[in-house]
Amino acid sequence: NIAYNVMGNIDARGKAEKALCATFTEEQKELFEKKIEIDNLQKNYQQLKTGTSQKEQQEGCLRELLGEYHRMQENLEKQLNEKNEEVIKLRRLNLKSVLASSPVYIKLLELCKHNRLNPDEKRMFSSEEWNMLLQEIDIASLGFVERLQKKYEFLLEDDIHFCCLVKLEFKYSDIAFIWGCLDVAVYKRSNSVLKRMGVSATKKSELINILNRI
Numbered sequence: 001n002i003a004y005n006v007m008g009n010i011d012a013r014g015k016a017e018k019a020l021c022a023t024f025t026e027e028q029k030e031l032f033e034k035k036i037e038i039d040n041l042q043k044n045y046q047q048l049k050t051g052t053s054q055k056e057q058q059e060g061c062l063r064e065l066l067g068e069y070h071r072m073q074e075n076l077e078k079q080l081n082e083k084n085e086e087v088i089k090l091r092r093l094n095l096k097s098v099l100a101s102s103p104v105y106i107k108l109l110e111l112c113k114h115n116r117l118n119p120d121e122k123r124m125f126s127s128e129e130w131n132m133l134l135q136e137i138d139i140a141s142l143g144f145v146e147r148l149q150k151k152y153e154f155l156l157e158d159d160i161h162f163c164c165l166v167k168l169e170f171k172y173s174d175i176a177f178i179w180g181c182l183d184v185a186v187y188k189r190s191n192s193v194l195k196r197m198g199v200s201a202t203k204k205s206e207l208i209n210i211l212n213r214i
Helices: 002-047 053-091 103-117 127-140 144-151 157-167 172-179 183-196 204-212
Strands: none
Touching (some): 002 053, 103 172, 127 144, 144 157, 157 183, 172 183, 183 204
């Protein structure tokens, strides 16, 4: 089943990120509980009289707990860095390969081919099909479309579509066939997108680099 295969790839990617997040959350909880334990011990320690054996004993316990707390902090920071690196790797897995069996992505490829071979009989992607494609891209990339919209809030709907096509590694000439326009219009769109992102309009390669960092 084609749809099942696509969703299986997407689901595996989502589960991998959730597992990483769950581990990190558990470490956070343990660190928080350790901090409460230290705070309570410090309050009790301050109420004890100086020079008593009980205060000296609690001082030793406090030092031990603080050392353990700092080690847990360092371990948590290390895990966070590793988690971030792992999530970035998951997000950067080749999007085309994940969507290779997607009906809407296959339809996009067929439309591109049809418009290339039949310039007088151009077909267009419907709004519903665009929405389906963006939805699948967002799931497969662990939220690329959502992150793009949040980071660059001045992008128009067609800008988002364009960025997704670039992310899917379509050539500008292919994007022209998909949109049923001239190549020059696609290059103008690229420049407009970069300007709305607050980046100087330069080469296409710079746009794909920006998109791959999102």
